[in-house]
Amino acid sequence: MSQAQPSVASLIVTYVLLLVLLVATVAVAQIELGVLAMPVALAIACTKALLIIVYFMHLKDSISLVWLTAAIGFVWLVHMIAGTFGDYLTRGWSLFS
């Protein structure tokens, strides 16, 4: 590829960070965090996904059209989940009892 390549060192650093985050998410799961457990687990998963996308998938060095496409995939996913939960979370509401 004529495009810039991430260095081998940056790939290995990414890999080490992914393993550290894996240890973190398994360790955190052993603690009773209650309602915080899910947001913390998802935050760690999102960080791992971002590391993979930016470094392993070279998004860092990709043209803006590719950035846009990746972002659109994410936006539609959020739209689908947020739209559905806008329904489910509000089903119990009533103005008059």
Added chain:
Amino acid sequence: MASTESAVAFQFDDLEQQQQSAELGMWVFLATEVLFFGGLFLVYAIYHFMYPDTFHEASKHTNVVLGTVNTVVLMTSGLLMALAVHAAHDGKRNQLIWMLIGTTVLGLVFLGIKGIEYYDKYHHHLLPLFGWPFEWEGHSPGAATIFFSLYVVMTGLHAIHMIIGIGILLVLLVGAYRGGLLRERSTPVHIFGLYWHFVDIVWVFLFPLLYLIG
């Protein structure tokens, strides 16, 4: 791949444009894959919202040790795949071949461990497939059935993506063995790498949602 042919197809101005088109095409496909898996994640989110206690209880029956080992296996195969892309770009044939072999082997190890987990679930009557016996001691066995159905469908769809990926890896290996896929012809390796990393990302979300919420 005949080496006398130009690496640039006639419809492209130059190599860079060709590579960017291929990369863009793969990302468009991956965006559809996000929604493909996203539908299942949405179903998971809805039922987790409706039956949080049963989901937590059911999640305790997944094997966290095997799940963690499999995550390490998959992350390592991801690193080897990224190094394969690097080697292809630099024109290092032997390194490319070994990295592709490593990625393939780790992919197979992942599927093997997954198979052990499926057998364990089947053995404990927790695999609601093909009318196999399903037994749940706690209350709300219906919600537990939903959890284990999602478990098998989500990890199963992920495993099917891995199997397809291993098939493509074998094709790439033949190409690399014949001395192709190097430097200006390395685009297929790069594009496949995107797919393989995407499958890794799906697992990154499956692992905490199925194994760690208990």
